[in-house]
Amino acid sequence: MTAMPAPLPAADAHEWWRGAVIYQIYPRSFADSNGDGIGDLAGITAHLDYVAGLGVDAIWISPFFTSPMRDFGYDVADFCGVDPIFGTLADFDALVARAHGLGLKVLIDQVYSHSSDQHPWFKESRASRDNPKADWYVWADAKADGSPPTNWQSVFGGPAWTWDARRGQYYLHNFLRDQPDLNFHNRAVQDAALATAKFWLDRGVDGFRIDAINFSMHDPQLRDNPPAPDTGKPRTRSFDFQQHVYNQSHADIPLFLERFRALTDSYGGRFTVAEVGGPSPEAEMHAFTEGHGRLNSAYGFNFLYAETLTPELVEDAVSNWPAEQGLGWPSWAFENHDAPRALSRWIGADHRDAFARMKMLLLLSLRGNAILFQGEELGLTQVEIGFADLQDPEAIANWPLTLSRDGVRTPLPWAAEAPQLGFTTGKPWLPVGPDHAALAVDRQQADPESLLNLTRRLIALRHAQPALAAGSMSVTHAEGDLLIFERAGDGRTLRCAFNLGAGTLRLPWGEGTVLQSVNGATLAELPPFGAVILG
Structure with missing residues (x-):
């Protein structure tokens, strides 16, 4: 090994x-x-x-x-x-x-x-109500009419409870019936x-x-x-x-x-x-x-x-x-x-x-x-x-x-x-x-x-810009198709602008250094789906 x-x-x-x-x-x-x-x-x-x-x-x-x-x-x-x-x-x-x-x-x-219901823990748990792992899963008695203990529903559809004849109880599964819930209590x-x-x-x-x-x-x-x-x-x-x-x-x-x-x-x-x-x-x-x-x-x-x-x-x-x-x-x-x-x-x-x-x-x-x-x-x-x-x-x-x-x-x-x-x-x-x-x-x-x-x-x-990796973030504009936010860290503030639409948008800035641009974005303009980061 x-x-x-x-x-x-x-x-x-x-x-x-x-x-x-x-x-x-x-x-x-x-x-x-x-x-x-x-x-x-x-x-x-x-x-x-x-x-x-x-x-x-x-x-x-x-x-x-x-x-x-x-x-x-x-x-x-x-x-x-x-x-x-x-x-x-x-x-x-x-x-x-x-x-x-x-x-x-x-x-x-x-x-x-x-x-999985094929896990050895579940196989042991379902075998009886008094085995060492009987309480490792979520088991509950049926209601008086035989219906499930609660109205809970599975993410994948249908009741979140399945009847098990071995125990004479229902077990909980928030997902597939093949996925019994562990009892983390x-x-x-x-x-x-x-x-x-x-x-x-x-x-x-x-x-x-x-x-x-x-x-x-x-x-x-x-x-x-x-x-x-x-x-x-x-x-x-x-x-x-x-x-x-x-x-x-x-x-x-x-x-x-x-x-x-x-x-x-x-x-x-x-x-x-x-x-x-x-x-x-x-x-x-x-x-x-x-x-x-x-x-x-x-x-x-x-x-x-x-x-x-x-x-x-x-x-x-x-x-x-x-x-x-x-x-x-x-x-x-x-x-x-x-x-x-x-x-x-x-x-x-x-x-x-x-x-x-x-x-x-x-x-x-x-x-x-x-x-x-x-x-x-x-x-x-x-x-x-x-x-x-x-x-x-x-x-x-x-x-x-x-x-x-x-x-x-x-x-x-x-x-x-x-x-x-x-x-x-x-x-x-x-x-x-x-x-x-x-x-x-x-x-x-x-x-x-x-x-x-x-x-x-x-x-x-x-990785090269600490402000992008772990700096603070402040959204300054989020309206229409225009998103602008600032990232600040390590003594530097970066301005980030994104056009989420198919039109052309003007930017309010008159100066700055372009660190990254996509789709032809510039200091002054964002073409369709353009984006720019200024340092």
Whole structure:
């Protein structure tokens, strides 16, 4: 077995992550090394030079753990194992070693809300009401008429409770019925979660992205959720008819996060970021990152499901994270493995190239960490997946009203002329995008003016300017199509202006030094989707 590095003393901790650019890798779709049509750890390792060449600080690898793949790795059957379709623990160790050799930090997911129903913990828990793990999951008796204990609904549709004849009780699952909820009110469950985190810390990981952490604790009194007001928007899931007051977001979650942070701090220089979903997640995000004893950062869905990108949306998002003592540090993502490609949501095909350049500069100019989803640097679009090719269980269950997550998870195009665009020599688990050949890595590598090469320059600019990486941010104009904000730090103030529309806008400035311009923007004028940073 590969020797594990000794934990670093806490005194060596440093905030490498503050202002970092993090590149998310979805393993199934990044690169396939063995021709089975599914990306794997060895495929990631073989292409880390490309990722390092972007100039990013870290990679975040979505789940590669042992799983029956009902939810493609977010249903974990062994939190300390690598699923054979992705490789072995030795492959993971090789990946970490190569990443560190290239100067990349490695973040991985931790899924604490639930496990797979195939996990040994759940198999033991469901066997009886008095076994050692009987209280490791959320069990409850039926109502007198045999119906579920509460009215809670699953994110993926239908009741959040499933009857289990072995126990003669219902178990809670906020997601698929194959994903029973762990009972994080139980100290032993918390201890087990911390032990799995320690396992990966000992293997050299530099931090964790914690999945759906606000679902990790429920209301022990099992009170019904109140109905949600009708906003007039279509509701495709039963989940959308409720205010989620009692099935998630319990006030004790931050107390567990303090235990988690104490563990990661004992290794020095580690980074923790929470995913926090919901229509108004800011209060929880602040609670999860408050002070110096909880998580380092959090990100919500401000941009991930937004139908349009507007100055008001940006102002609203960043205004919740002022540079105040004790307030946490934000992270931002415009795309991820669960959300449709931003270019397909926010702009028509006629303006897509220009918009992509402006969008990239905006993401890399915001105060906080910037999370790039694989292919975002290429300007990939959402792929239409026919029902016969669907893999996403949520999309299958709600067809055709729920937009498939498969469309953002399609294989990364490495080579325009290669079979399956260089992703695999076999049949890919999802079809490649029909318009992605023109956006392939090899074509963009050879074009100095490509979005890929612009992304490299913009990341380098962010690292070269302390005000962009970690300075304060103040929005001075957010109206119509014009967004203007200032970033200040290290004794320097930068003025950043963005045109989010297809018209031409005049700027009120008469002097300044242009540090970066896209789409022909100048000191005085922003062409359609133009953007400029002045120093």
